[in-house]
Amino acid sequence: MTPGLDELAGFLTRLTRLLLNTSGEGAEGIEEAVTTTARALGGEASLLLVPDTATLTVTAADGAARTVIVRGVPEVFRLDQVTALKPLLADVRAGRTDVTRAGARLAAIEESGPPYPWWAKLIGIVLFALGFAPLMQSTSYEVASTAVLATIAASLAVVADRVPRLAAVLPLVAATVISIVTIEVFARTPSHGGPVLLMLPALFYFVPGDYLSAATAEPAAGWMTTGAIRLVNSVFLLVQLYLGVLLGVYATGTSTRALFDVAADADLPRWALFLSWIVFTVGTVLAFAVPYRLFWPLLALVYLTVAVQSLVTKLIGETGGTFVAAVVLTATATVLARAPRRPPRLVLLLPGFFTLTVGSLGMRGLTTWAGGYVIKGFEDLLKLVTVVTAIAVHGGRRDARAPRVTPLAPSPSYLLLTCSER
Template sequence: MASTARTEYAEPDPAAVGFVMHLGRAMHSYGEASHRLEDILGALSDRLGLQGAQFFSQPTSLMASFGPVEFQRTYMLRVQPGDVDLRNLAAVHGVSLEVAQGLISPAEGSERIAAIAASPSPYGPFLTTLAFGGISGASCLLLGGGLREIVAGTLLGLGLRGFMLVAARVPRLGRVFEPLAALLVSGAAVALAHLGGPLSVLVATLAGLIVLLPGLTLTNALNELASRQLASGTARLSGAFITFLGLAFGVALGNRLATAAFGAPAAVQAGSLPGWAGLVALVVSPLCGVVLLKAAPRDIPWIVVGTAFGVGGGQVGASALGVELGAFAGAFAVGLASSIYARLQNRPPAVVLVPGILLLVPGSVGFRGLTSLMERQTLAGIETAFSMMLTAVALVSGLLIAGVIAPERRVRDPGAPTRRPRLSG
């Protein structure tokens, strides 16, 4: 009986399996969420005729099995969460569609993925450094900072970029990068408060560290948990919590050391700026986000529009439902905009979705909560932490409901060509 079953089952095509695994590694490293990654790989496996395909994605590993249970072949890749790269994510998504539609073979698709990984970034080191300073300055204004806080936040963002370049050459710093970066930024903020005049040290510190705050990771973790990706969501949530703790500890230590060296900074309220300055920040922030997230230049208009949808929806929702629940309206608007973009451009919705919700994620709120707890302000810390979780849940709810109302087109959809895939080069 076993030999009969063996003859009825054809071994999976090595080129097809290789392409699916290469695609999974690439999408994982470019920032694709676990539930979408598993859906895409499953749909592609169906189109390539890989029977019984199953996938299990986690932040540090990707497992796949093919074939019936009796003859299952299992593969495992050790992966590490990489920086979000929206241009490469869209490029490998396009390759997956070409393979699924039979326009190119799986072997050719694997070669394309390797070429995409080797391609240089569209934005050089100088422009990336400017983006660090620009997004810190714009975030400082959105956090309520005045002119002095904006200047200080911009300088701190540029300094953080410099430290990242140094840390990239010293691998041992990677284990303590977040606490050490927070220590240096918070200490520099206190020094700037003494050298450049009184300013809100907390606002300047938050702006300088804005690119390290794991608000997006927290939102993705809750999104995965809501999608029943329990293992990946729990691991990602734990990672976000550890990052918060490391940043809060570094800020507390940096403040203490800088205060001992320079003296306690004067407690001042952040200055105010005219209303038009906020509009400038809403334009500068997504443009800097395009550079930091490595989005393709062709997607810049869509990203700016998606961000405007999110901010506008968030403001309308906040006025009607409150600040925390207002994030639901903003996320819902961004989710709809990203789904429309995905259908019109046939590209992954993350290209518009990720930059669009960056201004809505509760990273700064969670940081304030942990800082309050470390300063033994227990009640304020708990209240702030609850506000962070409520905001994150509201964001995830908005995204999920938007996905139900305007679902993206998948590889399995009948709208895709049904041409038989070529399984050999």
């Protein structure tokens, strides 16, 4: 039976809100998901999107229409919801479920709690940082200092889940605290490497690398306004981290010249570096609420990305290696995600994407530049531009099969609703 306007609009509104809240990778997929789902249910839908708001117009089979304004906060921290949503939409499009049963399943996804307890998220953030630490400096000191600093950062992140006011300024607070502790406790001598390299693994969880890449990919796909707004948001988050580091420098009375970016001599064996990616992937699963059954596919993609990056770097240099690895990762994740029952592209892409250190390059570039090391800072920022461009060029191309939507004119008696998240 074709659903009425109220039932169809209610379902599509909740779907749009959930998609907005999990749209850290970008907004392009929201339009396709909502419009194709509406058609499968016998109606039509059109969207006007910006990163945190969607104006949704729903038209039922009888011609009645309704316009709804949906608000959300784009994040990537509940990937279990992203994973659960994909088979639901596949069932709707295949006609295996109606709007009533689909609505019940969607409500269950929305209302579900995180798959892991708070302490598992804390451990996950710590493991996430520890797995990343050898990439900054392959030293036992880097790993040991990261264990302490990441525990502090993870504790702040867990507290922010329960204190909304802290969540609004969490990157700034975390960067300030980590900067102070690093300078006062761990960066006492240059032999342990630059303070920036000691800080970054603990702050990696807060670095907006995914937002930066989405902000570059969306204009490439024709989403100029959405991409521009997301770019401003990602730069704002990055600047919060940058200012937090500087506040820590000023609070300790340290010169900004101390923000050098020179790695200490490596003392970790190669097998430790190989195993660090296992630790990193376990941390990603726990920190971002990824279903544990996806651990092995994600680990394979992480190793694929690292292998391509390492091999191509030996042939054409670090910047070229990172560029090629980004293209290979994006292409592989896109192909693997095409089947309806496979994990979504975002979930497949994210762990391997983090290994490319997109956001951390921006952070390193800004902080190193602030320390007066202009050439080194420029090199890091140049690498940042290169990597996000690689992801945008391949990942930003619109699928030729995706529908192009013409806005629908609502009826004179349309109802304007506002659905707010946080």
